[in-house]
Amino acid sequence: MKNAQFLFWNFFLLISLLISVEAFSQNQPSEKKPEIKELNEVLVNGNSIEKRKKEESLNVETVNNSFIQRNLGGSLMQSLQKLPGVKTISIGSGGSKPLIRGLSFNQVIVVENGLKHEGQQWGADHGLEIDQYAVNRVEIIKGPSSFIYGSDAVGGAVNIKPLPLPSQNTFGGSVDLTGKSNNALFGSSVNLFGRNENWFFDSRVTTMDYGDYRVPTDVVHVYSYAVPLYKNHLRNTAGKELDFHLSTGYSGENLKSVFYFSNVHTKSGFFANAHGLEPRNVDTELHDKSSRDILMPYQQVNHLKVSNTTSFQLGDHAFETQIGFQNNFRREWSHYVNHGYMPPIYPEDMYAPKDLERQYDKNVWSFSAKDEFRLNRHQITIGSNVALQENEIGGWSFLIPAFTQFNAGLFAYDKIELNEKWFLNGAIRYDYGKIKMKSYYDWFQSPVSENNQTEMEYLQRSQDLTKNFDSFTWSIGANYNPGKLSLKANLGSSFRMPISKELASNGVNYHYFRFEKGNPNLDAERSYQLDLGMEWKSQNFSFQLTPFANYFPNFIYLNPTSAHDVYYGAGNQVFEYEQSKVFRYGAEFQTRYYFLKSLSAEIAAEYLYSEQKSGSKKGYTLPFSPPPSVLFGLNYEPQISFLREPYFSVDYRFTAQQNNIVPPEKKTAESHVVNLAFGTKVKTGKETVSISIQVQNLFNTRYLNHTSFYRLIELPEAGRNVIVSMKIPFSISR
């Protein structure tokens, strides 16, 4: 550790020295062309991304699929973690949730092809159901974006853009192959697309199969109990995935209509020795027989999306309508363990299969329409969206009730181009939401004492309850782009409707073995945020600083109390939803310097501070607060005649300790992790094959990640992982 720290400071000093020296001397201007990506024969120009950045007053980061391929992680968000301010709550090696500036769950929204992704975002173990191979371009908004997306986007948004359309009269495809050493993953994704003049299709099938992931230790301590690991494998963390995508439609001069269909299916195991922070005895012989089998406990999730986006031009107006349906079907399987007053033997005539612990079935219908037009210097967008949700529950355990939800919103935003240098942004939005929760009774009886008489009763877990919310949000911002420097500022408000879990949960969370209790009196969460951005871009030097300050007058927070629940909770600690004032601030910093045309260094750092200013946990931080971290990278892109765009890069990430914690978290020590990446494109005939190789955690360092789902039970992060991925395009006819 000492050694690594020494290296880190030396490296830091060296880099800062180089930057300061070089920055003051005039450099030979090197030719850095704007990035031009060839994608399905369609050119996506890096300039449009630049333009968007200069005109948008919120902080926006955009990455494309070559970034994802170079930094390929186990899931989409893990592949984007290199971006400062973007972290994940990882669930094993194949799933993760977005964590933008410390906010996640229902405070960050994910939009795919214009449709708001609706899964079971509230669960820490519920990964994002997105196929990262099907992602072409992702835009991450690090800030309140309720005025665009409505409720939930208080912390930010991950916007997965629609695929660019294939160019006319083409028929081709590509094959992606991925292998990973750590969890013996094999993945493939096959893409086929075609278009005549106006009609097109783009399809994809992705499969993934992986074993238990390995950690650099042979024993982990779940509480004080030592769990031996067989050959460093985290027992039962294997998984598989099978995804289908199809987009098809018509693209003409004045009309474009695209149908999107996708189905993402995953099955993945939970670490067998700790389903619910309770050290569990497992049949090691059964579990360790194979590192690829998925035994109980495991989760199975299917996410189906069908939508149509139609855009057409009428005079000066560009209209767009979208109609969508999605279904999220989630099942969590685990051996029946009676707790509280459940019968010791599972009744034979139960409504749910014996090992089906939980089941959530969500249907969402949505419709949106917008109109974009210019009025002198104003670019105005007005629109509205409506969504209806239906949620059913199943399984033998209870946490949240079934519910239906209705949301509608109306918005208008205006971008004013004052002159070439100045842009102003303003937005207003009105939202209405209604949530209707259903009553639920236990399927077993519990003893209830009244007047010294004990009677057995079916306890009521949740009541019929309907709540209405409405909200008015706004946002104003300005951009100033005098040449190489660009400055931006934005002040905005955001809101989030409480979800059914926050209003009405009343059961045990088995992953954290705690009793969670909703609060029907919660208000809609509000947030006010000031965002600043400063960017400098010259030919060989770029620099970006994005500080923010954020205030929530009523942040919804799951407060650990000192009480225990003796009924359903089986004596577990009670966690209850409350609202508190929260103040947060932080910044991300990125810089890149080109020493030579082929050699560059980068630094990316992030810092976040959160504090609860009122309530039971006044003075404490918020859960899952990412510690400060700095990434140092060196990137070498030599000119080699027979290779196209070869690259070699080394990253060193220093993550500081996190001592700002809130119960039941634990302090997390600092970590030092080194990653290597290299790759190239090779021209074979007409096609260009790209190959990327990564060595993640090069030194097989044992470390804990403060924001990992498994942090609470002290499971270390994955050990060394060699990832090889290849993209082989082909064209059948042109």
Place this chain on the structure above:
Amino acid sequence: MKKIRFIITIVVLAFITSCSSDKAEIDSEYPVIDITGANAFPIQCSTISRGQTITFKATFNDNVALGSYSLDIHHNFDHHTHSTEVTTCEMEAVKKPVKPMLFINNYTIPDGVKTYEATAQITIPADVDPGDYHFMIRLTDKEGWQTLKGLSIKIL
């Protein structure tokens, strides 16, 4: 180029100042369940007879203020969970429960107390299944930090 120097200075300053903050002391320590005392009961591998009333005894400590505790006795006939203790007890073979004992109760601790000698009477019914059981102690402090102790016991 002076601009760049200015910007870098600002950034460095911003980082340094943002990293140090004036924060009031908050409690981040777990409460402690102490069963090492001479009269603590039960302890790992204790045996209890049916029809008896046992007295639970343990010492609880916290740096600021204790919260509450709960006790839970449930069967471990399927060897489903582990105790949190290092020593293992001799276990009977796995068996199916017929009428296993189930006891769950929570207890208050007076406000503002840092050390507490907990005692509680528990009656073991005469007609429950004998065998391996777990005795769980869950202790919280005022702020919601929780410590667990899972003991393996036998009901004879």
